[in-house]
Amino acid sequence: MSDKNRLMDLYRRSVLQHSREPKNFGRLESASLQAEGHNPLCGDKITVYLTLAGENIEEITFEGIGCAISLASASMMTETIKGKTILTAESTLSDVVDAFTHPEKPWDSDQHGELAALSGVRQYPSRIKCATLPWKTLSAAIAGNHQTISTE
Amino acid sequence: MNPNQTRKKDAESGAALDNKRIRSDFPILAQSINNHPLAYLDSAASSQRPQQVIDAIRHYYSHDHSNVHRGVHTLSHRATEAYEGTREKVRQFINAESTSEIVFTKGTTESINLVADSLGRDFSPGDEILISHMEHHSNIVPWQLLCEKNGTRLVVAPINNQGELLLDDCLGLISDKTRLIAITHVSNALGTINPVENLIIEARSRNIPVLVDGAQAIPHQAVDVRALDCDFYAFSSHKMCGPTGIGVLYGKQQWLDRMPPYQGGGDMILSVSFKETLYNELPYKFEAGTPNIAGAVGLGAAIDYLSEISMPAIAAYEAKLLTYATSAIGQLPGVELVGTAAKKAGVISFNIEGIHPHDIGTILDHQGVAIRTGHHCAMPVMEFFGIAGTARASLAFYNNEDDIDQLVTGLKLAIKMFQQ
Numbered sequence: 001m002s003d004k005n006r007l008m009d010l011y012r013r014s015v016l017q018h019s020r021e022p023k024n025f026g027r028l029e030s031a032s033l034q035a036e037g038h039n040p041l042c043g044d045k046i047t048v049y050l051t052l053a054g055e056n057i058e059e060i061t062f063e064g065i066g067c068a069i070s071l072a073s074a075s076m077m078t079e080t081i082k083g084k085t086i087l088t089a090e091s092t093l094s095d096v097v098d099a100f101t102h103p104e105k106p107w108d109s110d111q112h113g114e115l116a117a118l119s120g121v122r123q124y125p126s127r128i129k130c131a132t133l134p135w136k137t138l139s140a141a142i143a144g145n146h147q148t149i150s151t152e
Numbered sequence: 153m154n155p156n157q158t159r160k161k162d163a164e165s166g167a168a169l170d171n172k173r174i175r176s177d178f179p180i181l182a183q184s185i186n187n188h189p190l191a192y193l194d195s196a197a198s199s200q201r202p203q204q205v206i207d208a209i210r211h212y213y214s215h216d217h218s219n220v221h222r223g224v225h226t227l228s229h230r231a232t233e234a235y236e237g238t239r240e241k242v243r244q245f246i247n248a249e250s251t252s253e254i255v256f257t258k259g260t261t262e263s264i265n266l267v268a269d270s271l272g273r274d275f276s277p278g279d280e281i282l283i284s285h286m287e288h289h290s291n292i293v294p295w296q297l298l299c300e301k302n303g304t305r306l307v308v309a310p311i312n313n314q315g316e317l318l319l320d321d322c323l324g325l326i327s328d329k330t331r332l333i334a335i336t337h338v339s340n341a342l343g344t345i346n347p348v349e350n351l352i353i354e355a356r357s358r359n360i361p362v363l364v365d366g367a368q369a370i371p372h373q374a375v376d377v378r379a380l381d382c383d384f385y386a387f388s389s390h391k392m393c394g395p396t397g398i399g400v401l402y403g404k405q406q407w408l409d410r411m412p413p414y415q416g417g418g419d420m421i422l423s424v425s426f427k428e429t430l431y432n433e434l435p436y437k438f439e440a441g442t443p444n445i446a447g448a449v450g451l452g453a454a455i456d457y458l459s460e461i462s463m464p465a466i467a468a469y470e471a472k473l474l475t476y477a478t479s480a481i482g483q484l485p486g487v488e489l490v491g492t493a494a495k496k497a498g499v500i501s502f503n504i505e506g507i508h509p510h511d512i513g514t515i516l517d518h519q520g521v522a523i524r525t526g527h528h529c530a531m532p533v534m535e536f537f538g539i540a541g542t543a544r545a546s547l548a549f550y551n552n553e554d555d556i557d558q559l560v561t562g563l564k565l566a567i568k569m570f571q572q
């Protein structure tokens with residue numbers, strides 16, 4: 001892949017779009033679960049909010065600052081997770097983190113849908129944490145972990 | 153010579169600096185990164201090394217290595233000569249009075265920790281340490297640790313929106329309780345050159361010691377510790393073309409004499425018994441254990457190299473390049489410069505509207521341009537400006553306008569990509 005194309009592969013149109021106008025962005029006043037995630041490398045912080053209806057994640061939002069990769073990842077995450085049961089969400093997030101952090105495995109596009117647009121990040125070891133931060137923060141929120149989690 | 157004449161002469165020597173020849177001394181610069189020539193604009197994080205430094209270290213390990221100060225054999229003698237030879241080179245380079253005042257450390261960070269631990273040992277609750285809002289974490293956290301230990305208070309002098317120290321406010325914060333002033337000479341995040349001279353004059357009249365963090369000043373300008381009249385001056389070899397893992401604490405003898413040892417071990421003692429241990433003379437009192445001898449050898453070669461080019465010539469060359477770079481970057485759409493002090497060294501911190509510094513860093517890396525992105529170990533500075541971080545291009549005398557042009561081309565691509 002040419003160099004320019006590799007870059008375009010990282011910053012695909014949908015990634016840039018999500019980062020410019022992230023979905024489900026903002027504080028959720030009624031949140032029953034929330035957690036804060038922190039990437040000490042760049043100082044980025046993100047908070048993930050959830051409301052539950054029984055076993056279902058009824059609402060999910062996030063707020064914070066971050067690079068295009070982390071914002072797009074967070075935005076796509078809220079769309080992927082919304083309406084899922086906690087159990088499904090947990091297994092999805094563990095699959096997604098696994099997919100991001102194992103560049104040697106083929107990306108299963110059937111499984112992760114739109115998130116495939118972010119698969120280019122796997123070629124950038126220093127940027128993988130940007131993509132996983134929202135998911136790890138979601139994991140902390142589900143676990144009811146109120147301590148700030150960190151990518152380090 | 154009056155200052156104007158000196159400046160003129162400096163400017164002339166700057167024009168004379170042979171950048172092409174200098175670049176050929178740095179093997180690392182002659183490579184491609186992602187199919188582009190490397191434009192290394194991250195020297196504030198760590199500079200690169202000329203072949204002369206690499207060769208000196210290789211020669212030392214190939215021919216001269218042994219432990220220092222310990223043997224009667226030839227190699228020990230050579231190693232000691234090399235190690236102590238660098239101490240004399242450092243003394244000359246910063247115009248200290250005596251080699252007793254040159255303590256080798258791991259780097260700026262350890263130099264500052266040494267002073268915090270040793271000088272700070274008899275600070276009491278209520279005593280104050282004055283720093284500025286633009287310090288590197290390594291000139292903040294050691295003082296915070298000290299405050300935790302003995303109840304000393306950390307007082308922080310404010311800065312303005314250009315990233316300049318508010319000198320009058322700073323002077324106003326000096327009190328009868330101030331035990332030490334610790335301030336950076338040049339800010340690594342903003343490039344600001346601080347008026348440390350004025351601060352030192354005031355401190356001197358009140359007999360308060362001043363520690364200057366010289367990590368970012370020493371590679372870019374001539375430093376004369378006696379003209380400055382500072383009490384401590386800390387710097388790192390790796391930012392001035394020398395190896396990592398070694399640095400210097402300059403301390404006036406009157407302070408170092410009074411200060412208790414920092415760490416205990418070999419070399420820092422005269423005699424040890426279970427009844428009484430006598431500490432070695434200066435500077436060895438502060439150098440426990442086998443030191444970084446090869447590091448010192450490399451630092452010595454780096455000082456020779458810089459001295460041959462001459463620090464005033466380097467300063468003049470970099471000042472011109474800074475002007476060029478600042479205007480080229482400043483003209484790009486959406487760019488906001490962070491740190492616009494009247495007196496600046498070769499650091500350009502900036503943000504581009506709608507593009508996170510990390511993304512800028514990745515896109516530039518794709519075009520062979522190495523810059524630093526993030527908070528630059530100066531989170532209070534970022535907090536002051538209400539930002540999470542910046543993109544930072546930092547200059548050295550081996551950079552040239554081509555590097556800046558490559559940076560600008562890269563930034564244009566980033567802007568275009570994020571506008572689509």
Ligand SMILES: Cc1ncc(COP(=O)(O)O)c(C=O)c1O
Binds near residue numbers: 262291338339365367
């Ligand atoms: C102003 C300043 N002070 C201190 C340091 C710490 O230097 P070192 O990490 O070499 O100990 C740095 C390095 O980034 C710096 O820029």
